Amino acid sequence: MTAPVDDAHEVALDGPGGLVEAAVPFIEEGLAAAATVVTVCGEELTGRLARELSAGPALLFLPQRQVYRDVETAIGAYRELLHEHGRGGPVRVVGEVDFGASAGRVELAMFEAAVATTSGWLSARTLCLYDRRCHSPEALFVGEASHAYLRVGGERRPNPAYRAPADLLDARPGHDPVDAAAPVLTVPDVVSTAELRSAVRQALSTPGTRRERVEAFVLAVHESVANGLSHGSGPVSLRLWVSGRRVVCTVTDRGPGPERHALGTGVGLSLVRDLVDEVTTDRGPEGFTVRLAGDL
Amino acid sequence: MHQRATAEHGAGRDGHLLLLSRSEGERRHALASWVRRGIERGERVVYTQRDDDPAGRSLTAVLADDGLDVSALSSSGQLQVLSLEEYFPPGGHLELVHRALDDGFPALRLSAEARSAVAFLDVAEYARVEQSLEHLCDRYPVSALCQYPPSDTPSEVMSNGFRTHLRVREPMLAADPQDDGVVLSGEVDLQNAAVLEAVLARATEGATDLFWVDLSAIAFLDVAACRAILSGTRAFRSEGGDVLLQGPSPMLARTLRRVGLESERGISVVEARP
Numbered sequence: 001m002t003a004p005v006d007d008a009h010e011v012a013l014d015g016p017g018g019l020v021e022a023a024v025p026f027i028e029e030g031l032a033a034a035a036t037v038v039t040v041c042g043e044e045l046t047g048r049l050a051r052e053l054s055a056g057p058a059l060l061f062l063p064q065r066q067v068y069r070d071v072e073t074a075i076g077a078y079r080e081l082l083h084e085h086g087r088g089g090p091v092r093v094v095g096e097v098d099f100g101a102s103a104g105r106v107e108l109a110m111f112e113a114a115v116a117t118t119s120g121w122l123s124a125r126t127l128c129l130y131d132r133r134c135h136s137p138e139a140l141f142v143g144e145a146s147h148a149y150l151r152v153g154g155e156r157r158p159n160p161a162y163r164a165p166a167d168l169l170d171a172r173p174g175h176d177p178v179d180a181a182a183p184v185l186t187v188p189d190v191v192s193t194a195e196l197r198s199a200v201r202q203a204l205s206t207p208g209t210r211r212e213r214v215e216a217f218v219l220a221v222h223e224s225v226a227n228g229l230s231h232g233s234g235p236v237s238l239r240l241w242v243s244g245r246r247v248v249c250t251v252t253d254r255g256p257g258p259e260r261h262a263l264g265t266g267v268g269l270s271l272v273r274d275l276v277d278e279v280t281t282d283r284g285p286e287g288f289t290v291r292l293a294g295d296l
Numbered sequence: 297m298h299q300r301a302t303a304e305h306g307a308g309r310d311g312h313l314l315l316l317s318r319s320e321g322e323r324r325h326a327l328a329s330w331v332r333r334g335i336e337r338g339e340r341v342v343y344t345q346r347d348d349d350p351a352g353r354s355l356t357a358v359l360a361d362d363g364l365d366v367s368a369l370s371s372s373g374q375l376q377v378l379s380l381e382e383y384f385p386p387g388g389h390l391e392l393v394h395r396a397l398d399d400g401f402p403a404l405r406l407s408a409e410a411r412s413a414v415a416f417l418d419v420a421e422y423a424r425v426e427q428s429l430e431h432l433c434d435r436y437p438v439s440a441l442c443q444y445p446p447s448d449t450p451s452e453v454m455s456n457g458f459r460t461h462l463r464v465r466e467p468m469l470a471a472d473p474q475d476d477g478v479v480l481s482g483e484v485d486l487q488n489a490a491v492l493e494a495v496l497a498r499a500t501e502g503a504t505d506l507f508w509v510d511l512s513a514i515a516f517l518d519v520a521a522c523r524a525i526l527s528g529t530r531a532f533r534s535e536g537g538d539v540l541l542q543g544p545s546p547m548l549a550r551t552l553r554r555v556g557l558e559s560e561r562g563i564s565v566v567e568a569r570p
Contacts, residue, residue: 219516
């Protein structure tokens with residue numbers, strides 16, 4: 001495990017009661033250290049915190065929407081917040097993370113990485129709150145793994161589940177319950193793309209799947225393989241998992257993968273992102289892997 | 297009004313076909329079914345091959361593998377394997393056509409591999425023979441399956457092949473040009489996009505203002521295929537020509553839109569045939 005480096009960034013994952021229990025000591029410690037403390041939480045949590053602590057010049061309760069809209073604006077809004085309130089001295093932020101459906105696993109990991117970095121640079125401390133009732137298992141996984149420290153019942157401790165931002169962004173497949181099982185299709189070395197498509201199509205065409213969704217997924221798999229064959233180094237391999245309507249597919253070539261900045265700029269890969277809900281990439285010892293996941 | 301190509305030319309002849317196979321297995325499969333179609337129609341099939349080819353590559357081996365009774369077909373004169381000299385007579389293939397008709401066959405089928413031909417003829421001579429075959433197949437009851445496996449065919453011979461054949465058969469793709477248009481069927485992706493590009497470049501050469509590409513029998517197109525459509529028609533479009541992509545399935549139409557084909561100069565997509 002990577003040693004925690006960004007100790008400015010911690011998380012609590014709980015119901016509202018547990019989150020208040022975690023946040024109150026964090027706020028009190030900050031006030032005692034003469035910091036300005038800003039909370040950016042939903043109405044319920046803001047109300048509960050305001051009953052425990054009284055607002056003043058050093059403690060501000062801001063509405064959640066001030067930061068949490070979509071990931072891109074949130075990163076900017078968060079930085080402005082730290083600049084504005086951290087001018088006079090140390091600053092602490094308590095943020096209740098909620099992007100609704102607008103952020104997937106990758107977006108959320110990017111946001112948390114940006115918050116960790118910004119907090120560190122500006123000598124701020126941030127406590128992120130995840131209401132367990134409101135998030136998908138995938139969002140909770142990212143929320144937990146993206147923080148070096150955990151708050152449990154008000155106590156701060158190193159987070160054993162922590163993963164450095166780069167690791168988390170390129171998170172290895174395997175956290176999906178679907179791809180923990182044996183694949184329904186394994187192709188160690190793709191030779192004919194036409195034959196591969198027909199094998200994938202056949203594996204996906206189970207009762208209850210929509211033909212249009214199957215064809216979109218087949219095209220996305222094909223373009224990922226085409227990228228590996230044209231730009232990566234062979235052999236290109238594929239694994240496909242299906243469970244009910246949920247589908248996960250990994251395509252691996254032996255190359256180093258595209259430049260990180262080039263990701264998503266090629267027509268092929270942007271088409272893939274258009275066609276499939278979740279697209280993640282990973283560089284590992286076996287090469288460059290594109291992982292596609294979605295519901296049919 | 298454009299005439300649709302009859303499905304697999306069921307009623308008519310196969311015409312002058314350029315066969316592009318990616319493996320020996322694909323070549324044998326395509327050759328065997330082409331021969332079988334002729335035999336079933338009572339046509340004469342004439343073939344030639346190199347003397348130095350391994351026995352397993354010969355027509356006899358290919359047909360025997362496919363379950364045809366080669367010796368019966370040979371003794372009845374329906375199947376003839378000629379030497380290269382006999383297959384390429386100085387006066388051209390017309391001689392073989394007349395002989396087949398005189399022997400009472402309704403039509404003639406001719407087939408050879410390009411690599412065999414260029415062992416006997418020089419490259420330019422072979423291109424002339426192919427050119428005359430294209431005319432012969434138009435005017436006489438003749439079909440020809442010209443085998444140009446890309447991995448075994450020199451590039452100059454290959455590009456002549458595209459120049460001298462309008463109809464192309466590839467394992468995944470069939471292309472049948474007509475007046476100012478081409479009917480495509482099958483699938484096009486990165487592994488056969490070069491074929492589509494060559495077909496379009498050749499077919500648009502003689503086109504006037506408008507060239508149509510019938511996509512209604514295309515089941516799959518990828519990004520590489522979209523690029524091939526652009527590059528294969530680029531010369532025609534740069535001279536003011538318009539390309540009409542007709543009848544794509546809704547899924548295909550979405551791919552074309554996502555890749556941004558319609559925003560290219562001289563390309564329009566019509567989802568239903570006018």
